[in-house]
Amino acid sequence: MNRSIALAVEPLTRDAFAPFGDVIEAASAARTYAINAGTTTRFHDLATVDTDREGGRPIVSLFRAQPRELPFTVTMLERHPLGSQAFVPVSKKPYLVVVAETPDAVPRLFLARNGQGVNYRAGTWHHPLLALGEVSDFLVIDRGGPGNNCDEATLAATYQIPGNLE
Ligand SMILES: NC(=O)N[C@@H](O)C(=O)O
Numbered sequence: 001m002n003r004s005i006a007l008a009v010e011p012l013t014r015d016a017f018a019p020f021g022d023v024i025e026a027a028s029a030a031r032t033y034a035i036n037a038g039t040t041t042r043f044h045d046l047a048t049v050d051t052d053r054e055g056g057r058p059i060v061s062l063f064r065a066q067p068r069e070l071p072f073t074v075t076m077l078e079r080h081p082l083g084s085q086a087f088v089p090v091s092k093k094p095y096l097v098v099v100a101e102t103p104d105a106v107p108r109l110f111l112a113r114n115g116q117g118v119n120y121r122a123g124t125w126h127h128p129l130l131a132l133g134e135v136s137d138f139l140v141i142d143r144g145g146p147g148n149n150c151d152e153a154t155l156a157a158t159y160q161i162p163g164n165l166e
């Protein structure tokens with residue numbers, strides 16, 4: 001059995017996540033401006049929802065995720081070739097994001113905190129939702145429609161998410 005490779009956790013930032021998609025947070029807004037007579041601030045255009053391929057449409061769902069036990073072994077990744085997929089936490093609980101350029105590349109492990117959301121670009125290899133600590137709700141914006149929109153890959157190596165993420 002091959003040894004499992006330890007992953008180093010990185011803070012989730014717009015620039016670090018750029019190869020994989022968007023970070024949904026106020027700090028990532030290209031444009032921020034007051035609306036509604038100054039009673040509201042708009043953090044504009046944080047992510048691109050790309051769901052129209054092959055007759056798809058954007059849908060909004062709620063995911064209620066059970067927390068994962070750490071340490072956790074990453075053995076598979078998935079991608080959605082026909083559309084983007086965004087996760088916005090309803091709470092401020094941290095959660096984990098695992099992405100990779102290809103199934104053969106060493107994955108990147110990001111810690112999302114303080115309500116940060118992510119939008120996986122269509123085709124981005126990622127691990128299914130990894131909530132931490134308690135049952136966590138996420139608003140999910142992704143593609144509804146015909147066709148296969150989920151490819152899974154069993155990884156040639158396995159990767160360890162450590163128990164202590166601090
Ligand atoms: N299966 C499903 O809708 N969820 C996954 O795509 C995920 O990334 O969590």
Ligand code: NI
Pocket residue numbers: 078080085126127128
């Ligand atoms: Ni997914």
